[in-house]
Structure formats: C-alpha cells, structure tokens
Amino acid sequence: WYFYSKQQDETPAWKKVNYQNVYKDIADLLEDENYDDGSYGPVFVRLAWHASGTYDKKTRTGGSAGATIRHAPESEHGANAGLNVARRRLEPLKQKYRNISYGDLYTLAGVVGVQELGGPTVQWRPGRSDKQADACTPDGRLPDAAQGADHVRDIFYRMGFDDREIAALVGAHALGRCHTYRSGFDGPWNASPTVFTNFFYTELLENTWVPKKWDGPKQFVDKPTGAFMMLPADMAFKTDPRFRTYIELYARDQDTFFNDFSAAFAKLLELGVKFPEDAPTYRFKPLD
Ligand code: HIF
Known part of the structure; x- marks a missing residue:
C-alpha cells in the first residue's frame, strides 16, 4: 500500500x-x-x-x-x-x-x-x-429589508464593514429586481437592471419616493412613474446623514464608486x- x-x-x-x-x-x-x-x-x-x-x-x-x-x-x-x-x-x-x-x-x-x-x-x-x-x-x-439604518449597520458591522463600505456595496441594487414570489417586494430599482451603473445612488437622490399603495409589504415607488422601487432598508441610505455623504459622493463620481465597490465586494x-x-x-x- x-x-x-x-x-x-x-x-x-x-x-x-x-x-x-x-x-x-x-x-x-x-x-x-x-x-x-x-x-x-x-x-x-x-x-x-x-x-x-x-x-x-x-x-x-x-x-x-x-x-x-x-x-x-x-x-x-x-x-x-x-x-x-x-x-x-x-x-x-x-x-x-x-x-x-x-x-x-x-x-x-x-x-x-x-x-x-x-x-x-x-x-x-x-x-x-x-x-x-x-x-x-x-x-x-442576512439583512431584513423592512428595517432601517440601525439594523443595516448591525448586520454589516457584524461582518466587519464600515459605513463607507456598506454605502459602496448597496450600489449593487442597481442590478436586478424584487420578486413578489421571492421576497414579497416588487420591481426593479431603475430602468437598466442588467447594467452595472451608479444609478442606485442617482435614482435614490433625484426621485421623490412615496409609499407604494398595495397590499404587499411596505416599499417605496418613484412619484412620477411608479416604475421603480426602493426597499425601506434602501431609503435609510438617503435619510441617515452618515450614509448620505457617501451616497452623494457615489452619485456624482462613478469612478470612486467603482473602485470602492470593487474592494468591498x-x-x-x-x-x-x-x-x-x-x-x-x-x-x-x-x-x-
Ligand atoms: Fe439585495 N435584495 N439586499 N443586496 N440584492 C434583493 C435583491 C438583490 C437587501 C434585500 C434585498 C445587498 C444588500 C441588501 C442584490 C444584491 C445585494 C431583494 C429582492 C431584497 C429584498 C429579492 C427578490 O425578491 O428577488 C437588503 C435589505 C440589503 C441590505 C441593504 C448587497 C448590497 C446592495 C450586499 C448586494 O450586493 C441583487 C443583485 C438583487 C437582485 C436579485 C435579482 O434576482 O434580480
């Protein structure tokens, strides 16, 4: 042997x-x-x-x-x-x-x-x-999409990320969509869900987001068209002042977003x- x-x-x-x-x-x-x-x-x-x-x-x-x-x-x-x-x-x-x-x-x-x-x-x-x-x-x-900034921080700090890294990661919500038969939420975040862009940030900042009128879980839709969505957890990046600084940075500077996202991912x-x-x-x- x-x-x-x-x-x-x-x-x-x-x-x-x-x-x-x-x-x-x-x-x-x-x-x-x-x-x-x-x-x-x-x-x-x-x-x-x-x-x-x-x-x-x-x-x-x-x-x-x-x-x-x-x-x-x-x-x-x-x-x-x-x-x-x-x-x-x-x-x-x-x-x-x-x-x-x-x-x-x-x-x-x-x-x-x-x-x-x-x-x-x-x-x-x-x-x-x-x-x-x-x-x-x-x-x-894993994070609960119905919750806000404190919860998002709890989850990502537990993994070892800081606020800037979390804000960079969340840009991935430019991709794909929510499915009622999976998460209960519905719709894409922007008009080009199969292209990796910084549109998560631009849409979040530039649109007026209102609660969607439906029987499903609380989520937000853009006011003029209702075609795009934000999760309650996504909205936290606009309302939380420390997250918002980075959201504004990535909305105006796609290169910095790409660099930071690449490292964090x-x-x-x-x-x-x-x-x-x-x-x-x-x-x-x-x-x-
Ligand atoms: Fe998601 N995410 N995510 N996510 N996510 C969904 C879909 C995608 C959260 C919740 C949801 C990240 C963070 C968070 C992607 C990538 C990333 C859905 C919808 C929910 C509910 C699922 C469905 O119904 O199909 C929450 C609460 C997060 C903390 C803020 C990451 C940063 C953005 C880490 C990340 O990379 C992608 C891509 C999708 C789209 C999937 C698809 O099937 O199209």
Whole structure:
C-alpha cells in the first residue's frame, strides 16, 4: 500500500481547475431572454452575496467558505428565497469542473455577474472548501429589508464593514429586481437592471419616493412613474446623514464608486475564508 499511496495525486483539488475557463462558462450562462430582464447576472450577484454575508467576525462562523447556503436549513431561510434558481443554473458547471468547490463556484459567479454587466473588475481567489449541513448558519444573519439604518449597520458591522463600505456595496441594487414570489417586494430599482451603473445612488437622490399603495409589504415607488422601487432598508441610505455623504459622493463620481465597490465586494466574498498560502489572486478580463 505504500507504493500505491506514493503514486496518488497529491495536487489539491482547487489547483486542478482552470478558473479562466470557468469564468467563461459562467458568462455563457448569463443570457436568457426568457428569464427576468434577460440575464442571470443579478441573481448570481445575490447568490454570491448571500453565500458570504452570513459571516460573523466574533465567532468566525459563516461566510462563503463552506457554501452552506446549498444545504437546508440555510437554503430555506426566508432571505434566500429564489436562490435555488441560481444554484440550479450553475450546477452543470460543478459537474463539468468536478474539482471546483461550490464556495468558489458561487463567489466566482458573483464576480462574473458584476463584471459582465459592465461593473468594475473584482479580485478573486480560489481555495474555499465545502462543508456539510451541520455548518449552516442560524437564520437572521442576512439583512431584513423592512428595517432601517440601525439594523443595516448591525448586520454589516457584524461582518466587519464600515459605513463607507456598506454605502459602496448597496450600489449593487442597481442590478436586478424584487420578486413578489421571492421576497414579497416588487420591481426593479431603475430602468437598466442588467447594467452595472451608479444609478442606485442617482435614482435614490433625484426621485421623490412615496409609499407604494398595495397590499404587499411596505416599499417605496418613484412619484412620477411608479416604475421603480426602493426597499425601506434602501431609503435609510438617503435619510441617515452618515450614509448620505457617501451616497452623494457615489452619485456624482462613478469612478470612486467603482473602485470602492470593487474592494468591498472582493472583501465580502473572502469573509471567513482561510485561503491556501499559494492561492493566486485573479483579475479576470471581461469577455468581449
Ligand atoms: Fe439585495 N435584495 N439586499 N443586496 N440584492 C434583493 C435583491 C438583490 C437587501 C434585500 C434585498 C445587498 C444588500 C441588501 C442584490 C444584491 C445585494 C431583494 C429582492 C431584497 C429584498 C429579492 C427578490 O425578491 O428577488 C437588503 C435589505 C440589503 C441590505 C441593504 C448587497 C448590497 C446592495 C450586499 C448586494 O450586493 C441583487 C443583485 C438583487 C437582485 C436579485 C435579482 O434576482 O434580480
């Protein structure tokens, strides 16, 4: 058996994956004219964030390392409603690249979503190793959209972010939309939900937002058209004076937003991950 074990391949699984190829294959999965606004990019970004945003810096639990978001009960937490759609879309790539971990696949899908929809490049490292269901985090670690600035701070400070980083992250709500059958909320934040822009900030500041008249949960719509929405938690960035300083900055300076978002999103995807020492940092080129 000594002989046999000597001949075993000792290369760790994460080193056997060509991540540039995975990037390209994820990018090829984005477009689908029959899905939502035509792209899986936004829901991939949400998957990457919800896989990572369970991190608690005090207990050093949660985060993307174990990809516990794919297991019940975490997969069934209310905040994660609808993310099975994103995981199912990515599953063929897990089969194709057997050596990639789910944690790496889900976070890389978030990078692809941001970059291929026109956002900044986001540094990314491989080497997360998956955990089983017993490592699932308790419910309640992701933000409740019905609440305000104090709650948003509680949640993101727990992960280790400061006000500027939180304000930079929230710009991702330029992407995608709310679905009544997932969160109960309804509608996109702006007119181009499949393009990464600083429109979250410009729309938030420039529009008059009024409570939507409906039977659903409290949310806001823009006054002239009613076509766009804000969550109560989004509105907190306009009313809270310390958040508002950064909202104004990112509304007038898209480059600063892109730089700050890139750094904060990369940090989010790495929360709680112990990378192998020789894990390289990638900066993938967006495809043409
Ligand atoms: Fe979201 N977010 N998010 N979010 N989110 C939703 C959708 C998206 C919050 C709540 C919601 C972030 C922070 C917060 C994206 C990305 C990010 C929805 C609607 C809710 C309710 C889900 C649905 O019905 O499909 C709250 C309360 C947050 C704290 C402020 C991050 C910064 C903005 C961290 C982030 O990156 C994306 C993308 C979507 C769109 C998903 C889609 O399917 O289109």
